[in-house]
Amino acid sequence: MTAKATTGRVTRRRVRTRANLLDAAFAVFATKGFGRVSIEEVCEAAGYSRGAFYSNFDSLDELFFALYRQRAGLIAEQVSAALASDGPDLDVPAAVERVTEVLLLDRDWLLVKTDFLVHAARDPEVARTLLEHRARLRRAIADRLARARGHTALPAVLGDAEGAAHAVVAAYDGVTTQLLLDQDVEHARAWLGRLLTALLVEGSTSH
Numbered sequence: 393m394t395a396k397a398t399t400g401r402v403t404r405r406r407v408r409t410r411a412n413l414l415d416a417a418f419a420v421f422a423t424k425g426f427g428r429v430s431i432e433e434v435c436e437a438a439g440y441s442r443g444a445f446y447s448n449f450d451s452l453d454e455l456f457f458a459l460y461r462q463r464a465g466l467i468a469e470q471v472s473a474a475l476a477s478d479g480p481d482l483d484v485p486a487a488v489e490r491v492t493e494v495l496l497l498d499r500d501w502l503l504v505k506t507d508f509l510v511h512a513a514r515d516p517e518v519a520r521t522l523l524e525h526r527a528r529l530r531r532a533i534a535d536r537l538a539r540a541r542g543h544t545a546l547p548a549v550l551g552d553a554e555g556a557a558h559a560v561v562a563a564y565d566g567v568t569t570q571l572l573l574d575q576d577v578e579h580a581r582a583w584l585g586r587l588l589t590a591l592l593v594e595g596s597t598s599h
Contacts, residue, residue, distance in 0.1 A: 410448045413438045414462070416456050422500035426456065426507035453518060458510055460525050463501055468532040470494045484592045492585040495564075502568050526561070533557040558590060563587040591593050 416438035425574050431452060435445050448456040474490035512518040562583060566584035571580040 404480070406448070409440060409444055410458075411446060413440065413448060413455065414459055417457055418500070418504065418565065421459075421504040423458075426504060427511055428453075456504075457521060457525065459483065459504070460508075460522070463505075464525050464529055467495065468529050471529070471537065472532050474593075486587055488585055488588040488592065492581045495581075495584070497568065497571060497580055499571060499577075500577060502572050506569075530554070530557045530561050533560050559591045560588060563591060 396551060397504070408569065417429075417434045420433055420437050424433075425452060431445055434455070436444055438444075445455075449458070460468055460526050468587050474487060474494055509522070512522045534553045535552035567584045570583070571577065574590070
């Protein structure tokens, strides 16, 4: 067997190990809470040793950010795809409907994310990293809104596309906080749609 083939097999095995650790960590975090889980518990849930953990991650914080990148990337893709189909024009009500239909509203993820938000609030370095990840979703929204400028009017009170993106993310944060308590996904989707429509349509002027 060539060295290249061996390396390829090792790489695939490492990718699989990393994915299994992430899946196991997500399940344990959702059940027990991020701040109440040890590396040993993640390893036990995944069926790996501590050595396997440390060959992939330096800490639970690093593992969480890998999870966060997965989820934030998925949400950004969902939002971008939902906003992309109108061409240069942006039919805001229709786009809002598409976004709220596909947007990830996973209560287990929201539990994990909220736990980590509290953890990050007490650690400035972790908070900075979390803010950077949150900014990626905002940029995906702002980029699409910016491309529609000159074709689609946005409420002046929101300022530029970046301001509108901040408002969209704030609405999402508020609705998902309520979802954590009432566990009503359909209600959350409906309210998110109303909020986004009010933010992005009402008060705008036609060209």
